Amino acid sequence: MTLEADVIIAGGGSAGLAAALASARGGARTLLLERQTKLGGMGTNALVHTFCGLFHPDVSLPWAWLNAGIPVEIGQAMMERTGQSAPDLMGKVYVLRQHPSLYAQIADELCAAESNLTILTGSEWTDLHRDGNRWQLDIMTRGAKRQLKGKALVDTTGDATGARLLNPEWCQQTESARLYRPAYICAFHGMTGTHDDGWRLQIGAMIVRAIRDGKLPPEAMGAGFRDSPFAGETFLTVDLEAGQGEWDPFDPVKRARVEREGREVALALWSFLRAEHADFKNCPPPMLPTKAGIRETARYIGDYVITGDDLGLSRRFEDEVALAGWPMEKRENARGPKFRFFDEPKPGGIPARCLFRQDVPGLYFAGRCLSADHEALASLRVMGTCMATGEAAGKLAVDFASRC
Numbered sequence: 001m002t003l004e005a006d007v008i009i010a011g012g013g014s015a016g017l018a019a020a021l022a023s024a025r026g027g028a029r030t031l032l033l034e035r036q037t038k039l040g041g042m043g044t045n046a047l048v049h050t051f052c053g054l055f056h057p058d059v060s061l062p063w064a065w066l067n068a069g070i071p072v073e074i075g076q077a078m079m080e081r082t083g084q085s086a087p088d089l090m091g092k093v094y095v096l097r098q099h100p101s102l103y104a105q106i107a108d109e110l111c112a113a114e115s116n117l118t119i120l121t122g123s124e125w126t127d128l129h130r131d132g133n134r135w136q137l138d139i140m141t142r143g144a145k146r147q148l149k150g151k152a153l154v155d156t157t158g159d160a161t162g163a164r165l166l167n168p169e170w171c172q173q174t175e176s177a178r179l180y181r182p183a184y185i186c187a188f189h190g191m192t193g194t195h196d197d198g199w200r201l202q203i204g205a206m207i208v209r210a211i212r213d214g215k216l217p218p219e220a221m222g223a224g225f226r227d228s229p230f231a232g233e234t235f236l237t238v239d240l241e242a243g244q245g246e247w248d249p250f251d252p253v254k255r256a257r258v259e260r261e262g263r264e265v266a267l268a269l270w271s272f273l274r275a276e277h278a279d280f281k282n283c284p285p286p287m288l289p290t291k292a293g294i295r296e297t298a299r300y301i302g303d304y305v306i307t308g309d310d311l312g313l314s315r316r317f318e319d320e321v322a323l324a325g326w327p328m329e330k331r332e333n334a335r336g337p338k339f340r341f342f343d344e345p346k347p348g349g350i351p352a353r354c355l356f357r358q359d360v361p362g363l364y365f366a367g368r369c370l371s372a373d374h375e376a377l378a379s380l381r382v383m384g385t386c387m388a389t390g391e392a393a394g395k396l397a398v399d400f401a402s403r404c
């Protein structure tokens with residue numbers, strides 16, 4: 001069975017959701033393909049719980065949205081549903097706490113309002129071909145093979161899947177030892193007390209002592225807590241070394257190890273803290289994510305590869321389609337981030353040329369797999385920026401499809 005559309009969006013995370021909405025609203029018959037059952041990508045399935053990159057980087061000014069359009073629409077919907085009237089100021093950045101369940105709900109509602117948009121969840125993109133002037137994608141849904149055909153294709157899988165299927169020369173990958181590390185996030189419920197920086201330091205010191213005394217595994221060193229917008233709920237993030245130089249996010253055996261290790265550490269922390277700290281005493285076992293959070297895999301080489309220096313200098317481009325404002329948050333080990341802030345608190349431009357290759361007409365890419373170097377990715381991969389590049393790629397794809 002073949003499904004036809006003007007525009008196919010592959011991958012329903014922050015970038016794919018925005019691309020699909022932009023495409024459908026632009027009048028194109030749009031198919032959005034997603035392997036999981038929820039839209040939202042890492043923001044729902046991996047329980048990533050803050051929207052970064054939504055705001056202007058100058059925190060000496062009152063907070064302001066950075067990119068108009070779908071990022072604001074999603075950000076505002078999240079603020080309304082979580083009861084937040086403003087983002088949090090965390091050091092030198094504004095951040096919006098988001099709730100993964102509400103993100104899935106917002107995504108569903110926004111998509112349901114678009115009559116041009118068809119959602120295909122639980123479906124894996126497995127192959128890519130060119131059929132005349134159409135893209136043909138093979139997909140698998142519970143063992144059944146199907147084809148999708150479209151005039152334009154937007155790859156928002158985060159993994160540069162299209163390039164890896166059709167021509168690996170279109171994509172780049174950082175060496176294992178420097179790949180941004182994966183992390184495992186889960187949600188603790190029934191928490192009591194207030195959880196400020198002093199509390200986080202106290203918990204950190206307890207964890208260090210427990211590792212030294214053999215009561216917790218060494219991997220618990222990468223643990224950090226951040227409160228949800230809802231009372232009694234706290235998210236635990238455990239950054240994992242994942243074998244450092246051995247880490248390969250495309251190796252299923254290594255992926256399985258990361259999932260197992262994440263669960264083991266999260267549940268060891270739950271048992272330990274429940275016994276040792278009053279704030280955790282009433283916590284049932286934590287809610288686990290659908291999958292571990294993967295920060296970096298492969299990305300495209302487009303007509304322009306945006307660099308860390310471009311962002312550091314807040315460079316602007318004639319063909320820019322979105323703005324970046326989040327600092328380069330490099331996580332090459334599990335010992336916390338190393339930040340490179342922009343030299344001045346001014347946004348940098350993201351050129352349209354980072355979202356396509358002129359020698360491959362009708363193929364666009366956005367989100368975590370856009371064309372950037374390793375350092376620039378540390379800024380551009382955050383969800384607010386992924387929404388903005390996704391929206392831009394969706395618009396480019398509609399324009400292309402309308403000319404076919």
Ligand SMILES: Cc1cc2nc3c(=O)[nH]c(=O)nc-3n(C[C@H](O)[C@H](O)[C@H](O)COP(=O)(O)OP(=O)(O)OC[C@H]3O[C@@H](n4cnc5c(N)ncnc54)[C@H](O)[C@@H]3O)c2cc1C
Binds near residue numbers: 368384
């Ligand atoms: C541990 C961790 C913490 C983070 N913290 C933050 C934070 O605090 N704030 C922030 O803004 N960002 C944060 N990020 C970054 C951010 O979550 C991601 O970079 C962002 O979600 C990328 O969006 P995306 O749409 O490009 O990709 P994703 O969110 O990864 O979505 C890609 C989608 O494509 C689907 N897909 C992939 N391959 C296929 C296929 N073959 N067939 C069908 N579907 C497919 C996937 O299932 C997924 O839903 C964090 C990331 C991690 C891992």
